[in-house]
Amino acid sequence: MTEVLFNEVLTLQVKSKDCEDRRTNIRVTIELQSTTNPIHKKDLVVRLTDDADPFFLYNLNISEEDFQSLKIQQGLLVEFSAFPQRFVDLLQQCIQEQTKDIPRFLLQLISSAPVLDHTPAFLNVVETNPFKHLTHLSLKLLPGTDATVKKYLAICLKCLKEEKLRLEQNLKKTEEDLSRQLNYTQQTLFEKSRELDQLRSEWTTQSTTLTNKHTQELTTEREKTLQAQTQCQQQLEQQRKDLEDLHKKSIQQLQSRLSELEISNKDLTERRYKADSAIRDLKTRLTGLEDECHRAKQEVLLLRRENSTLDAECHEKEKHINQLQMRVAVLEQEIKDKDQLVTRTKEVLAATQEQKVSIEENLEEKQVHIEKLEATIRSLSEELLKANEILKKLQGDMKTLMAKLKLKNTVTIQQEKLLAEKEEKLQKGQNELQSVHQTLGLKEEEISKLQEQLEAMLQKLEESKQLLKTNENVITWLNxxxxxxxxxxxxxxxxxxxxxxxxxxxxxxxxxxxxxxxxxxxxxxxxxxxxxxxxxxxxxxxxxxxxxxxxxxxxxxxxxxxxxxxx
Incomplete structure (x- = not known):
């Protein structure tokens, strides 16, 4: 019993020896064959064929035993029952990506020989990214022998014959249906033509009666329109006379208004000259204020650059603190190792003296490491003090800027809007400074915690030294x-x-x-x-x-x- 899981045409990238890479359309079929005699087992069949070339055939039969070896070789995390569906999902992703210029999933058919025929090939499902091409699955397909090709062609012939028989039956049925529909339509056409003739005769009689009626109505309406036209002409002459009178009155009113407007125009020209002089003064003031604003912008840019440098320094300090934490963790691990060495020294008397020498050497190295850590912490604290001083200077500069901006607020309304924008920018800078202060406080707390951890580690080291001394004294006393x-x-x-x-x-x-x-x-x-x-x-x-x-x-x-x- 065979169950077809997948049967579609895919674009494959064919790679062969001594030939350029090319893309071809190849049909991929995946079938699940189950046999019950003598043992119930399932085999997965993967077949590659070309619709244009019937002699192109590659087969692969995968049983459950073969799949286990394939799973171990390629590091698969799927069992045989779920493998066919996962393989079909990968092929579906290849179909979705094959229309793109740079597809994410590719199907590759790789052959060691220059020609694909009669040589085994590898079907690879590859995921591409800018860094690496990852092969999710690689299947070795064997070329079809003469017997398998003949068998495949016989199956294709059988399928084609079945399709031909089915199509012939469908053709006969459609011909019968069409002949019935033709007879029915011819009968209906004959009946509809009779009805059309009747309707045409009725339409001619009705059209003659209607034309007579319309001619009579047109004569009556023409007489009515002539009467209405004479009445309209009389009314238009009266309206023309009235409009002429009104036009004369309006001309007199406009002349009087023109004289008034000339007087007002003189006043307005005088005002305009005064306004021009005032605008010139305001422009001079505006240029001065724009220069001051430009200076304020430059100062804000300088402050932002200093803030960025401070952020970079804080980031470097965070990195340094992380390195210190890693060193402390290493020291803790080494101390644990030393405790284990102390317990081992208790088990064997002969090896205690050698282990003692090694532990002393390790302790000296750790003391050197601790001294280095203390020096780095001191340098960090000095750098933090310097950063605090820089921040205080920045706060003083910000206060002076605020005073200057408050003095500038007494100018015109337009400048007040510009200064309001500057104040918002300065407030943002203050917020950034406050955030820098907060981060610096957090760093100081972290440094204090690290110092406490170092002190605890030093105490543990002293305790371990005392334990070693007591153990040595006990050993000497026992000896x-x-x-x-x-x-x-x-x-x-x-x-x-x-x-x-x-x-x-x-x-x-x-x-x-x-x-x-x-x-x-x-x-x-x-x-x-x-x-x-x-x-x-x-x-x-x-x-x-x-x-x-x-x-x-x-x-x-x-x-x-x-x-x-x-x-």
Whole structure:
């Protein structure tokens, strides 16, 4: 059973050896074949064909086992059940992007041979961006052999024959329907032609009657219009006479008005001369004020540049603070590593001295790092003080500018509008300065927090040094105790035994009784293992010390109330 998932023509970018890249239209079909005999399994079939070239055929069968290897090779995150739909979605995106000049998704058919025929090819789904071309999927397609091409052509022939039969049946049906419709239309046409003849005869009779009526009505209306025309002429002559009288009266009124306007014109010319002189004075003032405004604009530009430089300095300081935070995190991590090294030193007595030397070297390096950090923090605080002084100077300059602008407000209304705009710009500058102040305050708080963190780290370092010192003292004290116990055991053995115990046939030591100064004692050689037990107990005691030795009472009692020297 086959299920067709995708069957459309796509534009592919064909790349072959020793040939230029070209674009062709190729049909891509994706089918899902399921078989039940003898085992239920599904295979995905990918086929490339060309409608213009029937011998162009590339096939690929992907089973579930093949898909697992493909998934591992190309790092796919999809299972076999969801893979066909995802592949179809990628092809749909290629269809959407193929009309664009620079498509985002491309289909590429790459062949190692100069000609595509009879050589395996790779079908790649590529996502393009300005940085890199990402291949989402690469499928190796095998060219169709003679048998597969013949089989494919036979299937195409079968499909074409089925389509031909279907089209012939549709043609017969349409011919029958059209013949029926033709007969029906011919009958209706004959009936409609009869009705048309009848309507034409009726229309001719009605038109003759209507023309007679219209001629009579036209004669009557002509007589009426002649009478109305004579009446209108009489009325027009009367209206003309009235209008002439009115025109004469209006001419007299206009002459009187003209004399009045000439007098007023003289007054207005005098006023205009006065206004011109006033305008000249105002222009001179305006030029002076424009110069002052230009100067104020230049000062505002200078202030903005200084603000931008301050912003850049703040940004650099933020970067420096982030670097300091990273260094502090590194120091914390190194301190944790040192704690782990201290715990390891407790486990093995022989390696404690070597680890001690390495820890001391690391501590010296960390102290150097801490001194460098303190120097950088001091330089940052000095830079912040300098920035505060610059801001104070800027505030003083802003105050002087505000005073100048208040004096300029006493000029004309137009200049007041211009000054209002300048005041808005200055207010924006003040807001920017306030924001700079706020950011500087935040930076100072962050610097204080970093200083607190550094102090805490220094305290931790001092505590770790004290722990190392106490551990070294405990180790030296334990070594002394072990040496003293070992010497005491040796002296006892030398005093009580003349010869070592003999071995028995079983390989064990026989106890040997020796009289010394009238004192007989039986001694088993296994008692000498007490020294090893004491050493192991000392080792376990050393590894179980979580705090300085003096603060732990239990450890104090374990040593029999003896206080180690040098603590």
């Amino acid at each position: 002394k105790q072990l040496n003293e116990n070992h010497l005491a055991r040796k002296q006892e053995l030398l005093g009580t035994y003349d010869s070592p115990p003999a071995l028995s046939s079983n390989g064990t030591f026989k106890p040997k009784t020796v009289t010394h100064n009238v004192v007989s004692s039986t001694y088993n050689y296994y008692s000498t293992s007490g020294i090893g037990c004491l050493a192991t107990s000392a080792l376990t005691y050393k590894s179980s010390i979580p705090q300085p030795f003096l603060t732990n009472r239990a450890n104090y009692h374990l040593l029999g109330g003896m206080q180690p020297q040098g603590i």
